[in-house]
Amino acid sequence: MTVNSLSTQVRLLISCHDKPGIVAAVSAFLQKNGANILQSDQYSTDPSGGMFFMRVEFDLYGSYQLEDLRHSFIEIASEFSMDWRMEPASRKKKMAIFVSKEDHCLLELLWKWKAGELKAEIPLVISNHKDLQNEVESYGIPFFYVPVTKESKAEAEQEAIKLLHKYEIDFIVLARYMQILSPTFVSTFPKRIINIHHSFLPAFIGANPYAKAFERGVKLIGATAHYVTDDLDEGPIIEQDVLRVNHRYTTDKLKIAGRQVERIALARAVTWHLNDQIIVYGNKTVIF
Amino acid sequence: MTVNSLSTQVRLLISCHDKPGIVAAVSAFLQKNGANILQSDQYSTDPSGGMFFMRVEFDLYGSYQLEDLRHSFIEIASEFSMDWRMEPASRKKKMAIFVSKEDHCLLELLWKWKAGELKAEIPLVISNHKDLQNEVESYGIPFFYVPVTKESKAEAEQEAIKLLHKYEIDFIVLARYMQILSPTFVSTFPKRIINIHHSFLPAFIGANPYAKAFERGVKLIGATAHYVTDDLDEGPIIEQDVLRVNHRYTTDKLKIAGRQVERIALARAVTWHLNDQIIVYGNKTVIF
Amino acid sequence: MTVNSLSTQVRLLISCHDKPGIVAAVSAFLQKNGANILQSDQYSTDPSGGMFFMRVEFDLYGSYQLEDLRHSFIEIASEFSMDWRMEPASRKKKMAIFVSKEDHCLLELLWKWKAGELKAEIPLVISNHKDLQNEVESYGIPFFYVPVTKESKAEAEQEAIKLLHKYEIDFIVLARYMQILSPTFVSTFPKRIINIHHSFLPAFIGANPYAKAFERGVKLIGATAHYVTDDLDEGPIIEQDVLRVNHRYTTDKLKIAGRQVERIALARAVTWHLNDQIIVYGNKTVIF
Amino acid sequence: MTVNSLSTQVRLLISCHDKPGIVAAVSAFLQKNGANILQSDQYSTDPSGGMFFMRVEFDLYGSYQLEDLRHSFIEIASEFSMDWRMEPASRKKKMAIFVSKEDHCLLELLWKWKAGELKAEIPLVISNHKDLQNEVESYGIPFFYVPVTKESKAEAEQEAIKLLHKYEIDFIVLARYMQILSPTFVSTFPKRIINIHHSFLPAFIGANPYAKAFERGVKLIGATAHYVTDDLDEGPIIEQDVLRVNHRYTTDKLKIAGRQVERIALARAVTWHLNDQIIVYGNKTVIF
Secondary structure (H helix, E strand, O other): OOOHHHHHHHEEEEEEEEEOOOOHHHHHHHHHEEEEEEOOOOOOOOOOOOEEEEEEEEEEEEOOHHHHHHHHHHHHHHOOOOOOEEOOOOOOOOEEEOOOOOOOHHHHHHHHHHHOOOOEEEEEEEEEOOOHHHHHHOOOOOOOOOOOOOOHHHHHHHHHHHHHHOOOOEEEEEEOOOOOHHHHHHHHHOOOOEEEEEEOOOOOOOOOOHHHHHHHHOOOOEEEEEEEOOOOOOOEEEEEEEEEEEOOOOOHHHHHHHHHHHHHHHHHHHHHHOOOOEEEOEEEEEEE | OOOOOOEEEEEEEEEOOOOOOOOOOOOOHHHHOOOOEEEEEEEOOOOOEEEEEEEEEEEEEEOOOOHHHHHHHHHHHOOOEEEEEEEEEOOOOEEEEEOOOHHHHHHHHHHHHHOOOOEEEEEEEEOOOOOOHHHHHHHOOOEEEEEOOOOOOHHHHHHHHHHHHHHHEEEEEEEEOOOOOOOHHHHOOOOOOOEEOOOOOOOOOOOOOOHHHHHOOOOEEEEEEOOOOOOOOOOEEEEEEEEEEEEEEEEHHHHHHHHHHHHHHHOOOOOOOOOOOOOEOOOEEEEE | OOOHHHHHHEEEEEEOOOOOOHHOOOOOOOOOEEEEEEEEEEOOOOOOOOEEEEEEEEEEEEOOHHHHHHHHHHHHHHHHOOEHHHHEHHHOEEEEEEEEOOHHHHHHHHHHHHOOOOOOEEEEEEEOOOOOOOHHHHOOEEEEEOOOOOHHHHHHHHHHHHHHHOOOOOEHHHEEOOOOHHHHHHHHHEEEEEEEEEOOOOOOOOOOOOHHHHHOOOEEEEEEEEEEOOOOOOOOOOEEEEEEEEOOOOHHHHHHHOOOHHHHHHHHHHHHHOOOEEEEEEEEEOOO | OOOOHHHHHEEEEEEEEOOOOOHHHHHHHHHHEEEEEEEEEEEEEOOOOEEEEEEEEEEEOOOOHHHHHHHHHHHHHOOOEEEEEEEEOOOOOOEEEEEEOOOOHHHHHHHHHHOOOOEEOOOOOOOEOOHHHHHHHHHOOEEEEEOOOOOOHHHHHHHHHHHHHHHOOOEEOOOOOOOOHHHHHHHHOOOOOEEEEEEOOOOOOOOOHHHHHHHOOEEEEEEEEEOOOOOOOOOOOEEEEEEEOOOOOOOHHHHHHHHHHHHHHHHHHHHHHHHHOEEEEEEEEOOO
């Protein structure tokens, strides 16, 4: 067995209709093509005719090349009508962060990134306010101010899209961006925009969730990280978490608790996305 | 200091509009009337003119009598327009349990009761099905079968109310009773009916919450224990809890997780009610 | 694809030294022998020469027989020097429960068993006290009283072993049994005895953990479910959980919290064991 | 009632042997001296002769002065042999942070401080390494490099003490400082040094806890915030928390989980200390 390093590791993700023989076909293919399986997970929604999902991590050794492997895999993929991708573990995804004025989610991501906990490149941060410019730039990351008004919204989105294309962004994290993205924008980055919802979905959808939570007298405060779709706050859920609160929590203290749980849930969701651990199907996620 | 025992302990609960001097007045009164304060908690929603809540546990020693104390307290109570009660800790509240066919919440309560964890009397269990009769009777508790149909509902509730009055019931626990109680019934036992909601309120109100949770792809399953009011599932929340789930959870496995978290949340709510730790105000609870 | 049911499902568990080609070999074998993989998980401690663990759930369809499959698998197993087993999902494991006087863990298991949450047979319960006889028998389960004194301990263990063999027990759950088993007993059921430790291992090993926890002023109470080895409380950990406590918890209230968390942790560990989700290696567990 | 603001709020903390009449005496005193009680909590370890703890928040209105109130309180305090203090809520405590090379705990505190979640002044950060100088100074906080070697340790501590006195520090947070403080240092700041222990005490005391946790195969990773005493890692516990882990966690991933839970537990402990919510007695804490 060859020495293993991130530079030769590949992640294969597969979704397709379930049929007998998929695992055998995939693992025989990998074995024949110089790949040593390091880890493999699969999930079937319903073995009698449901969906099949698989994630394989493998080492590609010797003189084998990922491009050749991808090319060879097309045959097997079309046999099973697979939706698939092979991602080299060594390639850091390019992540854009969108923020507004609140910094807690942004800083959580930047700290984890700097600490080496998030294997990503962050080519830019985009904001509709200048408040966080210094903080972003102190991490050596370019900050782009793209103001948004009702009238300029379409234009502003086009400007953002141009920037995202220019920097060859792989995915976007809305770290408390507070702007609703248009269907045009969302469809430009399908399943590639992660949002943190300031509440425990499906409860308290919409504005002022902490005031609503205070009114309702809840005993837990939650947050939900999800992919963005055209339905506001209704995209596939990636992660949820809660913190315990009590009657002594004012709306302000609920907000502080909310920030804490938002940071935790969003950072987990981003980590899983970066590690290619998530497959989206319909309005749900499989987290491997 | 005299020897302290449950038989001389009293719990005083107070709600009123906040004013300076309440704590001093109450503690001076208790001191003067032979009471030694063991524990005291208070909470003000807003010190400049909001609501004030207080719970005091005290020992009544020597020859002092609770009835006399209650009588003497009326003066101070009316001065501050208090809503108040004094409960001897030694008196076990009489708890009726309503069930349908599912036994998990019922058995959790019965085990904890038998283990001495719930200081209550359980004079009867009422059910609209006979399924759990043997289980209840094996604990030595009378079981009453009160069937409910659309036509007989009003009558059945009257029969239940008669039983509850006959057994001098203090409060009712709906341990997965699955029937909506009429406003008449609810108003007969105001703030004295505890329900366990098979979901994390305010999400997934109504029927089939686990099927809904499955469809939505949630990552946490919750349960909410609350007092029953006329608004279905909208009464004051007492306790909430969650369990982590993932994409491998079928609707059936979500139900099992739900049962687990329902048992835990309901048992905590009942414990706090029995210990006079809850004050209801508006649509919220203060848990001391 | 044939209709799938528990009666044709099989679980294959494998441990061996890691080598390239294992997954491919196993899945090709299954594919060739009429098995459709439903779910597959694997884990490598260290891809460059560590240990490899795999769990596969598959449907065996048509006229294929498990006995034949086991026979055919021997070749591949010896090629990779595998430690392995194939378990039909339909076969309920025979579980013996050992108890002493405390009933909380016992009743948790019995209720989950009766509710269909634990797919097991429970042919007998063994106890060194008669306290729980009625409770056990009310579930229709034979109860054996096997008293233990210092002098009779070896004899009592032999009596228990005889019973366990007679009832063809697969594994044993010590549901607060409070007796230390001899190395002889333990080696008769290697990796097949599950204990619940009344504390968060490795803290508070030994007697009176709640008094120790009270003295230390801890803010969390834990429990640990583990396999029993000759080292008291040092066997492979299966599951751990905690509950939050505070300064108001007396030793008695810590015990109540401890019971709660013991029930939860033990029931999870037993569920995973029943579903063949656990592989033990060295002093650790892999939970698939 | 006068308008209430932080500038007139005072927190009174009391420890003494339990006797009848303490609450009445204290609240009558406050009432007579122009104080309106906003919140009051008390706890008795054992009403028949144990310890009594109380925390009162009150508004001091009109022309009443805190210094006068303190002076007047001496009489009542000596009657009950109280250990007590009155702290104005408006006075921000002066907090020194000690760090070494790891930044996660430091940054958690700095973020929360900047976000207004920690009501403190941070006059300086002291470190035995220069690694975090820029980060600290970017928050506008003076950074002092005080190197420590075996030989220079006593000297270095004296230098630190001098700095702490010069800046009139109220308490010290060891945010992963990694140096054992001498009894001389500890006794200079009794009950005023908070440490975060990189493990779930009392488990895994000492060095390399994550390697030990990995060896032991634990399923939870914890952290403990505690006051520092001469017994290493044995001081009064303020807060503990855990995160769930599994067999896939390498020692490195356990460290990442550890950092996460350390940040959370330490920030909570510091918040409670700043709000005067903690009373230490013996080797324990009461958290109000």
